[in-house]
Amino acid sequence: NPFAQAGFILSCARLDQLPADALPEIAFAGRSNAGKSSALNLICGQKQLARVSKTPGRTQLINLFGVPGGRFADLPGYGYAEVPEQVRRDWGKLIGRYLEDRQNLVGVVLIMDIRHPLGDHDRQMLAWADHRGLRVHVLLTKADKLGFGAAKGTLLKVQKELGGSATVQLFSSENRAGLPEAQKLLREWLGI
Numbered sequence: 729n730p731f732a733q734a735g736f737i738l739s740c741a742r743l744d745q746l747p748a749d750a751l752p753e754i755a756f757a758g759r760s761n762a763g764k765s766s767a768l769n770l771i772c773g774q775k776q777l778a779r780v781s782k783t784p785g786r787t788q789l790i791n792l793f794g795v796p797g798g799r800f801a802d803l804p805g806y807g808y809a810e811v812p813e814q815v816r817r818d819w820g821k822l823i824g825r826y827l828e829d830r831q832n833l834v835g836v837v838l839i840m841d842i843r844h845p846l847g848d849h850d851r852q853m854l855a856w857a858d859h860r861g862l863r864v865h866v867l868l869t870k871a872d873k874l875g876f877g878a879a880k881g882t883l884l885k886v887q888k889e890l891g892g893s894a895t896v897q898l899f900s901s902e903n904r905a906g907l908p909e910a911q912k913l914l915r916e917w918l919g920i
């Protein structure tokens with residue numbers, strides 16, 4: 729697994745703190761508590777690379793990780809209601825600017841809790857990515873929380889709704905379902 733070499737680079741609250749080079753970046757985005765940091769850790773085979781928390785809204789900054797051929801960006805989760813309005817607005821701005829302006833961005837891994845797929849913010853994220861012509865791969869994570877039939881049913885429903893605009897798969901950071909498929913796709917995106 730080439731991602732086992734992943735290492736933390738920096739946390740930032742502003743885009744001008746990001747590296748000024750041309751390395752491709754892949755963003756991990758999704759609702760707060762969806763399982764972004766857990767997915768990133770599993771993909772990199774490192775338990776504590778990105779911070780995982782039971783308290784939603786923990787990742788408030790963009791955390792960048794170096795991987796062979798590029799970088800992963802763990803984005804703050806959106807849609808978490810229990811934080812002060814100003815804080816929420818700041819995250820929204822940070823994520824929005826990153827997605828809109830960051831030239832290094834080549835694709836988005838959109839993480840959705842399989843029990844709550846395709847929320848308003850997810851749809852906004854898809855529209856944003858589509859607008860910029862970015863690739864999107866959806867991880868329906870926490871698939872371990874559903875039986876196989878129900879998980880498969882949600883997968884088909886989400887696939888149908890997204891049509892050709894994104895690829896979709898089942899994933900679980902708990903039981904590693906879908907891990908090789910996700911790693912393969914990310915290697916392809918980075919050309920490694």
Ligand code: GTP
Pocket residue numbers: 758759760761762763764765766767779780781782783784785786787804805806869870871872873899900901902903
């Ligand atoms: P924020 O950074 O707050 O936006 O959250 P996040 O999207 O990074 O989620 P995180 O990875 O921190 O996980 C949130 C909670 O969900 C933690 O308690 C994880 O242990 C749990 N979790 C994440 N992925 C899975 C999964 O695939 N299965 C199960 N059962 N729990 C998971």
Ligand code: MG
Pocket residue numbers: 764765766779780786787802
């Ligand atoms: Mg996180």
